[in-house]
Amino acid sequence: MEALGPLALFAEALGPLALFAEALGPLARGFALALTPEALAWSLAGVTVGTLVGVLPGIGPALTIALLLPLTYQVDAAYAFTLFAGIYYGAMYGGSTTAILLNAPGETASLVTAIEGHAMARRGRAGAALMTAALGSFVAGTLGTIALTFLAAPVVTLALAFGPAEYFALMVLAFVTVSATLTASASKGLVSLAFGVLLGMVGIDLQTGQPRFTFGVPQLLGGIDVVIVAVGLFAVGETFHLAATGARASEGTVTAPGRLRMTAAEWQRSWKAWLRGACIGFPLGAIPAGGSELPTFLSYWTERKLSRHRAEFGNGAIEGVAGPEAANNAATAGVLVPLLALGLPTSATAAIMLSAFQSYGIQPGPTLLAAQPGLVWGLIASLYIANVLLLALNLPLVGLWVRLLAIPRPLLQAGILTFATLGTWGIGRSVVDLGLLFGIGFVGFLMRRFGFPLAPVIIGMILGPLAEQEFRRAMTLGHGDLAFFLERPLALALFAIAAVALAGPAVWRTLRAG
């Protein structure tokens, strides 16, 4: 009976009319909040900073939002999330610029763009590549945001039927998919995740008052700030890595962007790739699959299969830029579905945004939409606005972004370290924090060198304590008996999917080899 409940509710909510009525009213109110001059100014600041960090190599949206977390103590929640949303979307736009003009993807999500995009630039079609990337990002980002608008409420309806056991099972599933399924090595991904969960446990256990993993350091009783871990891993670790591998001055010559114009044939070849990219990116972002690399690779592969110009692939096929760029922006919107509706972060950036919610005393999850409708719908409306601002800003300002790449590597990397130190010192003027920052940075360097993924550390650190909380709640409900989980069909099904996601890739490889 209980298992039927959520499904019936879901079917009811899926009625298209109910959906429209339910989503459009609150969305209109969200726009009313997001179109105020202050909100627009925060959005503009967000997309500008986002594009900047997307263009600059070595800084990504997760690191940037982590450094800006102190703002949450000063600024109204609605404005802070408008800013973060702008950064999140902006970084995706900015990453493609460097990929195309410099063959140096600013973000992992732009790795694929560099293949065809830079080949186009070498053929003198840089302007067309930039344009299809920006327009594709806009189209797919907007489609993804529309899908988010209409999916958020039904997913919440479904999730309201979840108890602690189901939540714990869902978190275990997310743990497996983000760390083991889609990484090069399942064991390394799980090690990163476990390391993150242990970092998240440092400090006083809130339920029992017992200090854990503090190793006698009183400053650790309050736990480790996620800013320190994110900045340590992504900024300090990356700097160690670049210094150790002898990365010197700029890595090549910047191709001139040329005229921003697409031929009729290029339009014709682009628009279908945008739509396909959006259809691939959004669902993959929305399921807890983590990261936006997979959708871009899948989109590239699809475009190459479907294209009538397959011979051009490798030498600058425009579909190979249009599809993946659309896919990564749609995936960005998709990641916000589990974050806002379930409180489930599936990328490092989403995990940092979850901790921003927490610093406002807000717990994202099914109750968020009911408790903070203005905040959620204002955030969703600001995503539409960020997309428009990015389209309006990015193409005309491409020359400015290119000039940023002229910053010499020594100054750029030293500047990143300065901001990393400032962000950490500013939290509490604690030398212990600073030691932790550089210590974690060194661990991050070793992890990179030995091929451990970094994003699962952040996800584990934020999601781990929440998973422990749900586990304890479920066990209390079940009077301390693990059989409680076995009596819940939905939880069991989620555990089963997690087991398949964990063992599936290895089994498949064995079958294919044998």
Add this chain to the structure above:
Amino acid sequence: LNERFRANPDGLLAGIAVLACALLFGWHAWTLPSGPAWSTVGPGVAPRMVTALLGALGLVMMAQALLRSQPAPSRDPLDRPAFGWLIAGIVLEVALIGSAGFVLASTILFACAARAFGSRRPVRDAAIGLALAATASAVFDRVLGYPIGDGLIEQFLFLPLGPLAAGPLGPLAR
């Protein structure tokens, strides 16, 4: 086995490091008390589960490294001088920030880091680092309301401006 280890020591070393980490955290996790009677799941349960997983993963990685012949990953050799400059800058930063203050310590870190990345103009680097650290910390201290402390340079730079009750973000502040 010896040949395999020599061909690719990375896997085994990483496995040993993970196992050592699991033992360090696990030793602590297993000494945690079971907690008050009303807590069904004590504070040690989850730490034990996670450290046990970590230990198992360490063993799996060691086994994989020894049993499966993997090609050695192509890794750039370590650039020791660059690494040394970076470490020196960081050690000086941590050592000096308490006494000399953020701006001065970060200027030194900036110059060392720039040197690590191949710059040969220490005076220019220090000047840029000083300007950046001073500006950024002034914004943190004055606009965001995060006290950066009263270091040697801070005392002359922006602390004389006096306390700003509400910074330029005042109207937006909570």
